[in-house]
Amino acid sequence: MKTILIVDDEQDIIDLVKYNLKREGYSVLTARSGREALRISEQKPDLILLDVMMPEYDGFEVLKRLKRETKTARIPVIFLTAKGTEIDEVLGLELGAEDYLVKPISIPKLIARVKNVLRKQETREAVNQSAPLISLGAIEISPSTHIVKVDKNEVFFPKKEFEVLHYLASHAEKVITRETLLDSVWGTEVSVGDRTVDVHIRKIREKLGIYADYIETIKGIGYRMREQP
Numbered sequence: 001m002k003t004i005l006i007v008d009d010e011q012d013i014i015d016l017v018k019y020n021l022k023r024e025g026y027s028v029l030t031a032r033s034g035r036e037a038l039r040i041s042e043q044k045p046d047l048i049l050l051d052v053m054m055p056e057y058d059g060f061e062v063l064k065r066l067k068r069e070t071k072t073a074r075i076p077v078i079f080l081t082a083k084g085t086e087i088d089e090v091l092g093l094e095l096g097a098e099d100y101l102v103k104p105i106s107i108p109k110l111i112a113r114v115k116n117v118l119r120k121q122e123t124r125e126a127v128n129q130s131a132p133l134i135s136l137g138a139i140e141i142s143p144s145t146h147i148v149k150v151d152k153n154e155v156f157f158p159k160k161e162f163e164v165l166h167y168l169a170s171h172a173e174k175v176i177t178r179e180t181l182l183d184s185v186w187g188t189e190v191s192v193g194d195r196t197v198d199v200h201i202r203k204i205r206e207k208l209g210i211y212a213d214y215i216e217t218i219k220g221i222g223y224r225m226r227e228q229p
Helices: 011-023 034-043 059-068 086-094 107-130 159-170 178-186 194-214
Strands: 003-007 027-031 047-050 077-081 099-102 134-136 139-142 147-150 153-155 175-177 215-218 222-225
Touching (some): 003 011, 003 034, 011 027, 027 034, 034 047, 034 059, 047 059, 047 107, 059 077, 059 086, 077 086, 077 107, 086 194, 099 107, 134 159, 139 159, 139 194, 147 194, 159 178, 159 194, 159 222, 175 178, 178 222, 194 215, 194 222
Parallel strands (some): 003 027, 003 047, 047 077, 077 099
Antiparallel strands (some): 134 139, 139 147, 147 153, 175 222, 215 222
16 A cells, blocks of 8 residues: 655645545645654655655755655655746746646645656556666666666665666667656656756756766757766
């Protein structure tokens, strides 16, 4: 049975979502603040539904902290919030959320998105378990353990950054368009733009340090990862 953590400071929202998720056969955990969400997330739920405007830590800060910790970085997150501006949505997705839904809630739509994210997560995990270690010069990427080593030193990459890096490395020396990266990493059901890809590439390069040149920008098209910089 999959476990879903609902994080919202409005009890009526929690009750509504919890009731409908349990009807679908999910186990449900709940939290009403950012701090409580971080504490309960240590139980490693299969998915987190996360509000933005909450006491103690807002949803964006909660997501940042989740992605910084190895044990919670791979938990998929769907924002479920009244903050419906494009800027907020882009920020949420750039921080690593799988999806961004705006209140008022359509329960059928919410259930469909939950099922879709969990299905994609299962597929990724299955692929990663069977995928071989990738070694490109000083960079080693292990899909099965989600570990990246640079010059034999382990460097932590949050989930989306890891997926972008892994996709580029799996297609080394090939030019990958931004559209291909968006479809492959975020999927076609989530509306994100080229800027999201560029932000993730910038963060990846920062972590690669002196090996940032392994990822080459192909102007107006996308990116290519080299076997040697």
